[in-house]
Amino acid sequence: ERxxxxxxxxxxxxxxxASPPHxxxxxxxxxxxxxxxxxxxxxxxxxxxxxxxxxxxxVRGYLTARWLETxxxxxxxxxxAVGYLSAEYLLGRQLDNALLATDLTQIAEDALHACGIxxxxxxxxxxxxxxxxxxxxxxxxxxxxxxxxxxAPCIGYGLRYEYGIFKQTFVDGRQIxxxxxxxxxxxxxxxxxxxxxxxxxxxxxxxxxxxxxGRDRVKWIHGWDVLGIRYNYMVPGYQxxxxxxxxxxxxRATRAFDLDIFNAGDYAQAVRSQTFAENISKVLYPExxxxxxxxxxxxxxxxxxxxxxxxxxxxTQPTDFDVRDLPERIIFQxxxxxxxxxxxxxxxxxxxDYGLEWEDAWGITRQCFAxxxxxxxxxxxxxxxxxxxxxxxxxxxEIIYRINEGFLDEVREAYPGDELRVRRMSIIGDHxxxxxxxxxxxxxxxxxxxxxxxxxxxxxxxxxxxxxxELWPDKFTNVTNGxxxxxxxxxxxxxxxxxxxxxxxxxxxxxxxxxxxxxVYAEDEDFxxxxxxxxxxxxxxxxxxxxxxxxxxxxxxxxxxxxVKRLHEYKRQSLKLxxxxxxxxxxxxxxxxxASVTPRTVVFGAKAAPGYRMAKETIYLxxxxxxxxxxxxxxxxxxxxxxxxxYNVTLAERLIPAADLSEQISLAGKEASGTGNMKFALNGAxxxxxxxxxxxxxxxxxxxxxxxxxxMDEPQVAELQARGYRPADYYExxxxxxxxxxxxxxxxxxxxxxxxxxxxxxxxxxxxxxxALADYQSYMDAQARVEAYYADQEAWTKSxxxxxxxxxxxxxxxSMRDYIDRIWHVKTGV
Ligand code: BZD
Numbered sequence: 067e068r069x070x071x072x073x074x075x076x077x078x079x080x081x082x083x084a085s086p087p088h089x090x091x092x093x094x095x096x097x098x099x100x101x102x103x104x105x106x107x108x109x110x111x112x113x114x115x116x117x118x119x120x121x122x123x124x125v126r127g128y129l130t131a132r133w134l135e136t137x138x139x140x141x142x143x144x145x146x147a148v149g150y151l152s153a154e155y156l157l158g159r160q161l162d163n164a165l166l167a168t169d170l171t172q173i174a175e176d177a178l179h180a181c182g183i184x185x186x187x188x189x190x191x192x193x194x195x196x197x198x199x200x201x202x203x204x205x206x207x208x209x210x211x212x213x214x215x216x217x218a219p220c221i222g223y224g225l226r227y228e229y230g231i232f233k234q235t236f237v238d239g240r241q242i243x244x245x246x247x248x249x250x251x252x253x254x255x256x257x258x259x260x261x262x263x264x265x266x267x268x269x270x271x272x273x274x275x276x277x278x279x280g281r282d283r284v285k286w287i288h289g290w291d292v293l294g295i296r297y298n299y300m301v302p303g304y305q306x307x308x309x310x311x312x313x314x315x316x317x318r319a320t321r322a323f324d325l326d327i328f329n330a331g332d333y334a335q336a337v338r339s340q341t342f343a344e345n346i347s348k349v350l351y352p353e354x355x356x357x358x359x360x361x362x363x364x365x366x367x368x369x370x371x372x373x374x375x376x377x378x379x380x381x382t383q384p385t386d387f388d389v390r391d392l393p394e395r396i397i398f399q400x401x402x403x404x405x406x407x408x409x410x411x412x413x414x415x416x417x418x419d420y421g422l423e424w425e426d427a428w429g430i431t432r433q434c435f436a437x438x439x440x441x442x443x444x445x446x447x448x449x450x451x452x453x454x455x456x457x458x459x460x461x462x463x464e465i466i467y468r469i470n471e472g473f474l475d476e477v478r479e480a481y482p483g484d485e486l487r488v489r490r491m492s493i494i495g496d497h498x499x500x501x502x503x504x505x506x507x508x509x510x511x512x513x514x515x516x517x518x519x520x521x522x523x524x525x526x527x528x529x530x531x532x533x534x535x536e537l538w539p540d541k542f543t544n545v546t547n548g549x550x551x552x553x554x555x556x557x558x559x560x561x562x563x564x565x566x567x568x569x570x571x572x573x574x575x576x577x578x579x580x581x582x583x584x585x586v587y588a589e590d591e592d593f594x595x596x597x598x599x600x601x602x603x604x605x606x607x608x609x610x611x612x613x614x615x616x617x618x619x620x621x622x623x624x625x626x627x628x629x630v631k632r633l634h635e636y637k638r639q640s641l642k643l644x645x646x647x648x649x650x651x652x653x654x655x656x657x658x659x660x661a662s663v664t665p666r667t668v669v670f671g672a673k674a675a676p677g678y679r680m681a682k683e684t685i686y687l688x689x690x691x692x693x694x695x696x697x698x699x700x701x702x703x704x705x706x707x708x709x710x711x712x713y714n715v716t717l718a719e720r721l722i723p724a725a726d727l728s729e730q731i732s733l734a735g736k737e738a739s740g741t742g743n744m745k746f747a748l749n750g751a752x753x754x755x756x757x758x759x760x761x762x763x764x765x766x767x768x769x770x771x772x773x774x775x776x777x778m779d780e781p782q783v784a785e786l787q788a789r790g791y792r793p794a795d796y797y798e799x800x801x802x803x804x805x806x807x808x809x810x811x812x813x814x815x816x817x818x819x820x821x822x823x824x825x826x827x828x829x830x831x832x833x834x835x836x837x838a839l840a841d842y843q844s845y846m847d848a849q850a851r852v853e854a855y856y857a858d859q860e861a862w863t864k865s866x867x868x869x870x871x872x873x874x875x876x877x878x879x880x881s882m883r884d885y886i887d888r889i890w891h892v893k894t895g896v
Contacts, residue, residue, distance in 0.1 A: 085131040088170065093177035096124045109181055115251055117183055118161075118191035121174065122254035125164045129300045133309035139896055140219055146394060146892045147219035148885075149378055151371060151408060152206040152401035154350070155224050155312065156198030156231075157299075158715030160255045161189060162557050163211075167302035193248045194716050196230030197314075199354035200632045201547075201741050202440050204715065205518075206401055208550040208741075208878040214303035214310040215552070215576055216882055217896040221382070223374035225366060226256075226297045226314035229349040234673050234712040239689030243352070243676050256314075257298045262381075264294035264373045265320070268365065272461050277421075284418055286461040292343040293318045294373035304552050304576050308896055315373040317346035353675045354632050355446045364407075364450055364458060371408035375415060389420050393433035397890050400437045400512070403448040403504035409435060409511040410465040418461070424468070436889045437508035437515045438545075440738050442525055443636065449501040452494065466502055470494055473510050480537055491533045509534045509541070514889045518547045519739035519760040521780065543888050546763055547739040548878035551578045554745045558719035561600040562749065562870075569593070578877035581870060588867040591860075598863055601750065604724040611720045616710040624706065625664055625856050628721060628751070629729035630671035630713055633681040636736040639672060640830065641838040642729055643688055645849055646695070646707065647806040647815075654700050655805070664853040667706040669721065671713025683825045685709075690815040690822070718742075723749045726862075727852060730755035731845065733836040735780035737761075744876035750866040752855075754848055756841070760876070768872045772865035776848035777841040786840060793834035796842060803842050807831070 086092045100120035101109060107116050140147070165171040175185045198204060206222065213220035232243035269289020277283045299312040319340040345362065346369050357363065378396060379389065387395075400406055409431060416427035441447065455463040470493040481487050489496075493506045509515050509531055517523030523544030527535040535542050556563050556575050566574055569587060574580040587593040605626060612618040629642050646668055652658030670688055674681035692707035710717065728746030730737075730753050737759035747753060747764055754774040755761040765773040778786065797804050807827060809815075816822035830839060856862050874880075886892055 085128045088173060090173055090176045090180065093124065093170070093173050094180055096127060097121060097177060097181065100124050100127075114187060114191050117178075118188045119252060119254045121178070121188050122161055122164075122192075125161065125168065125170060125174070126255065126300065128168045128170060129164060129302055129309050132302070132307050133300050133311070135307070136309050136896065137311070144395065145219065146890070147221060147396055148213065148890050148892055149374065149396050149398040150206065150210060150213075150220060150222045150401065151374060151398050151405035152203070152222065152224050153367060153370065153404035154198030154203030154401075155195075155206045155210070155222065155314075156200070156203035156715060157195045157207045158204075158553065158719070159189070159192045159194045161192050163553060164255075164300075164302060166552060166557055167304055169305050191251075193251065194714055195248055195253070196246055196714060197224070197227050197350060199231055199350070199352060201739070202354075202402060204549075205440075205547055205741060205878075208548065208553075209882060210301045210310065210312055211304075211550040211552060212548070212878040212882040214301045214308050215306060215550075216879060216894045217303060217306060217308045218882065218886065218892055218894045219896075220310055220892075221378070222301065222310075222312040223370065223377075224312070224314050225347055225350075225370045226316045227347060227350040228316075231350055231673065231714075232352055232676070236685075236689055236709075236711050239686050239693065241674055241676075241682055241685050245349075255299055259296040259298065262296040263318075264296070264315075264376050265291055266294055266317075266369050266372045267291050268368070268458055270460065272464060281421075283421075284461065284464070286414070286418065290343075291320045292346060292369065293320050294369065294376075296373075296377070306576075313374070313377065315347065315370050317344050317369055319343035352673070353677070355441065355443055355634060356675070356678070357446070357448050358677075359450065359454075361454060361458065364454065367404055368407050368411070368459060368462075371405045372411055375408060375411055379415070389416060389422070390426070390430065392430055396434060397513070397892070398435050399885070399890070400435055400508055402438065402440045403508055406437070406448075406504045406508045407459070407462065409507060410459075410462040410469070413465045413469070414461055417465075428469070428472070432511055433513060435508070435512045437505075437512040438518065439505065439508075439515065439522075439526055439530070440518055442522065442530060442736055442738055444530075447530075448504040449495060450504065452500040452502060455502055463502075466493060466507065469507070469510065477537065487533060491537075505531070506534075512541070514543050515541055516543045516545045516889065517738065518545065519763060520544050520546060521735075521757075521762050522738040522759060525735060525780070545881055545884045545888065546760055546875075547741050547744070548876050548881035549741050549744045549748070550878050551575060551748065553719070554722070555748050559600075559604065559723035559749055561603045562597075562723065565596055565600055566870075574874075576879070578874035578879065581874040582872065584867060584871035588864045588871065594860065594863040594867065597750065597867055598859070601724070601726070601866075608720050608724040611717075612708065612710055615717075616708075618708050618710060620667055620708060621665070621703070621706050623665060624667040625726050625852075626724055627666055627668045627727040627729065628671075628725040628746070629668070629731075630718060630721065631740075631742055633672035633674040633678075633684060635680055635684075636836045637732050638836055638838050638841075639670065639684050639688065640826070641731055641841065641845055642668070642670075643684070643691060644803070644806055644838065644842060645845060646705065647691060647809060648802050648846060650691075650695050650698075650701055650705055651806050651809050652802070653704065654698065660701065660704050663704045664856055665704050667708060669725075670707070670709045671717060671721065673713065680825065680829060687810065687815065687823060687826050690817075691810075694815045718745070722746055722751070725749070725751040726856070726866075727751060728753045728755070730758070730761050731777070731841075732756060732758045733838075733841070734758045734778055734783050736836065744873065747869045747873040748876060750870050752852075752862070752865055752869060754845075754852060763875070764873070767875055768865075768869045772868050772872075774848045774852055776844040778837070778844075783837060786837065791834070791837060791840065793837075793839040794831055796839035797831055800839075800843060802846070803839065 100123045105116045210222045230246045235242050267288035270287045273285045294315040297314045301310040412431050416422045517526045570583040609620045653660050728751040730743045734756045740759040756777040757779040811827045813820040
């Protein structure tokens with residue numbers, strides 16, 4: 067990279083000598099130095115934010131030596147690395163994770179105490195970077211954590227959004243979105259490199275020319291440019307001395323751009339065009355499953371992959387690097403289709419900039435990418451109109467056409483005369499307008515294509531990408547998702563962590579399979595009692611959190627039933643609502659003896675995409691039902707609903723450890739994997755769930771006796787849909803269901819306003835695209851089994867312990883192992 071002015075032999079020329087010693091005194095000294103000289107305040111006059119920033123910088127200081135050392139080691143060998151390309155990283159708060167990774171938690175606590183400061187008060191100051199929508203973004207964050215913990219060479223690339231996922235509030239029960247100005251207090255974890263500029267081009271046109279060697283070449287005459295500014299984040303492994311890099315890009319206007327306009331004398335226009343360029347990294351799009359095909363989104367995608375490819379080739383490789391060796395140095399993992407424009411970008415670099423022949427460039431490109439698909443919903447498969455591509459990225463569009471030509475030749479050769487198949491498989495689609503099918507492009511160019519759970523990968527092969535799986539059966543594989551045990555058990559659940567460590571030792575944190583050693587303790591009465599005490603303590607903690615955060619007063623002693631995830635029809639929050647309303651309706655109508663109902667608190671957490679009407683109506687109805695049910699003395703002590711606004715990683719870390727029951731109730735064949743399901747099981751909640759996504763694997767591992775299965779499986783769903791699904795049939799024949807729906811439709815929960823529930827009820831009765839009514843009775847029966855089982859606390863606790871003991875498979879360390887063995891083939895151990 068850049069040169070240093072000190073002689074290389076000088077001790078400071080290679081990096082810091084060592085990080086400060088692990089002692090309370092040393093920590094106090096570093097902390098006060100950061101406070102005084104970094105923040106410029108004495109302790110006596112410092113604000114909480116000053117103290118937080120100083121603390122974060124102190125901890126970051128401990129990471130820096132290891133980070134430089136990791137980078138130095140990696141530079142000295144030439145082994146292949148992983149470039150994880152993701153438009154989203156839903157990181158969550160950084161402080162605790164950095165303290166845990168460096169084993170400084172106790173020292174920091176004592177050091178701050180000596181300064182008269184409570185660590186916990188500073189923890190609360192941190193604003194979590196919400197640079198993702200949900201599962202996909204959180205998965206990327208888990209993966210980079212695991213790669214660092216395994217000492218695997220990995221660099222994460224993405225976008226440094228100035229505004230992350232919106233902050234949700236409720237006004238009269240309706241979702242209101244507030245911009246997430248997460249950087250307003252400064253981010254102590256990022257290291258900006260404003261001098262590291264990467265040029266990125268857009269628009270314009272292409273021209274053909276003949277070079278000195280007489281070869282036909284193409285030149286892209288750019289329409290406009292922006293600069294990519296590098297921001298580094300450290301990704302520490304768990305107590306192993308490894309610190310990897312997450313590199314996020316911010317867009318800035320070029321100076322040339324400004325100068326032209328200045329010279330034309332229009333200052334105001336110059337400022338406006340600056341804003342235009344900087345818009346590219348301004349905001350995360352909050353649509354998690356129905357991409358809107360917005361031009362700015364395509365700009366974001368191209369911007370970050372162009373920066374990342376350029377950065378990898380020019381900045382991380384030796385100056386004499388030969389691009390023909392690229393496949394030996396890197397495998398780019400495409401986190402869904404969002405970064406897929408990297409494929410024609412690499413072709414453009416190789417052919418236009420490095421002058422390679424098309425076939426050679428294609429041979430290289432085809433070894434450098436692997437693609438992970440995260441969906442089964444057809445409307446979630448990204449397509450970009452050809453007209454937009456031609457305008458924004460004219461050279462890339464030409465390259466895509468040429469890739470498609472070669473690919474369709476291959477198809478025609480394999481299936482002579484099958485033009486229907488050729489049309490189905492083409493990278494260019496015709497309906498409703500000519501557009502580029504990004505999943506097809508990704509599949510054609512990638513070494514491997516994977517789904518994120520066994521069922522999902524199977525459905526990709528058999529349905530969504532069936533033609534491709536027939537042509538290239540070996541290209542398709544599965545890697546079941548996982549979650550990092552550091553954040554989601556060790557940090558989020560300190561009580562459980564202590565119990566586990568006291569019982570089987572500390573090795574489980576970096577080797578989650580060791581949880582199976584807990585299995586025998588399911589039979590140990592004393593252990594079960596301690597396990598219950600952990601749950602109780604976590605319930606007390608979430609009670610305090612919700613009281614302080616949302617002014618919600620959770621009742622004591624209830625079964626805690628939790629459904630937290632993005633709001634989407636396929637996830638069926640509507641079905642959960644029908645369950646609650648059925649219980650409520652049963653009690654107030656006298657059909658159900660309240661004494662027979664297990665006291666239950668249902669907690670929801672969910673953001674709806676701002677433009678997703680039905681999702682927002684569902685939020686409104688849940689809030690309305692909560693208000694009425696919580697105020698009705700007839701169900702007091704039996705039913706309670708809570709819907710804290712703005713569910714995020716920080717709340718998940720508090721809520722999941724307290725849950726008894728995990729709701730994973732999507733329509734079978736729709737949830738690619740789910741990862742919340744894994745977090746709950748690892749924290750000792752029992753799952754009520756359909757045979758969908760990773761639920762299938764969870765149930766197989768924890769055992770049927772420790773999982774509440776209900777609903778149709780995927781073939782049954784397909785069959786019912788083929789037969790013709792009529793939701794009204796279920797309404798007409800199921801008395802409880804009819805009564806619950808009628809109660810909602812009557813306006814009982816919406817202040818007498820029938821219209822307010824109209825959209826929800828109308829859709830359920832006449833459409834119900836995700837078959838909630840078809841699974842209703844099965845769900846109610848399963849909930850009855852939950853109640854009966856919960857009454858036997860010893861049996862329930864045994865099952866909960868077995869859920870923990872048998873869920874080690876769902877560590878993202880294991881997912882990374884699978885990616886390494888099946889796809890990446892990179893070495894671990896730094
Ligand atoms: O990815 C989710 C799936 O729905 C889950 O089943 C799965 O567990 C996780 C991780 O594999 N998909 C998303 O979260 N998708 C998005 O967030 C998204 C974001 C932008 C555009 C499209 C989808």
